[in-house]
Amino acid sequence: MIYRGLLLLCLFSSAAWGEERRVSVSAYRSADPLSLESVLQLLLGLGLVLGTIFLIAWLLRRVTLIPGQHRKLKVIAALSLGQRERAVLVQVGEQQVLLGVAQGQVTLLKSFEQPVIQPEAPAETAFSRTLGQYLHKRNNNDAL
Template sequence: MHRPNALRLLPLPLPAFAADALAQAPATGGTPELAGSLVQMLGGLAVVIALLLASLWLIRRLAAPRGSAAAAIEVLGAAAVGPRERVVLVRLGQQLLVLGVAPGSVTRLHEMKAEELPLAARHEASGPEKSFPAWLGQAMKRQATERNDAG
């Protein structure tokens, strides 16, 4: 009756030094078969990891924005106005766009030249702390004041 080797029942892969030791062990009880299986398993694992890394590189390469059009668009800031809605300030060349972004839709709310952006907001939008919500609040107050004065 043939007893299975206890090492063959281990579900965990052995380190490389253990595989080498098993390969050098005398050919009693099927140890060279175990060493061959370990080498084959580690080789397969290396191939799978290489395929995963290649796939991640390819996905990142294909998802990256390309061309000068993608480089010309810059998000200056955003403010949440609801649980899933945002107002976003985007620079597109010399134009600034105020966009309303909701699930499934993007709406242009306002368009202006970069020079029309108040100096403080221009400085904050280019600095590390972007205070777009403050600028948006000031712009809305100014617009309401202009409507009241006109009407």
């Protein structure tokens, strides 16, 4: 007799709980995901994330927080001498220095007052030449 009462109590309570659950799920239904409001919210969020990424990239280019990175230091040439050894010619301001780079150490081999190799300007490609001509024409037309 007691078992029957507990069984009936469990059945009624689970049926009532199921009704509550169905009501609560229907109460929290979201808006249509393809509505104009949802799409605009998605696009604005995406734009905010992409804008933040571009802002951080721009700031990292402007600010040199990494030690050893400087605009006046430039690798001019490198020559492999073995599996882990290299000779590297570095432009430091007006001087050029020849460094021996091995695993775990860097050694100054020679310092040159006069440049041994002139730093090369970036090679002009067909695209850059065409773009330069277009910009030149555009500037001339705007001046008139």
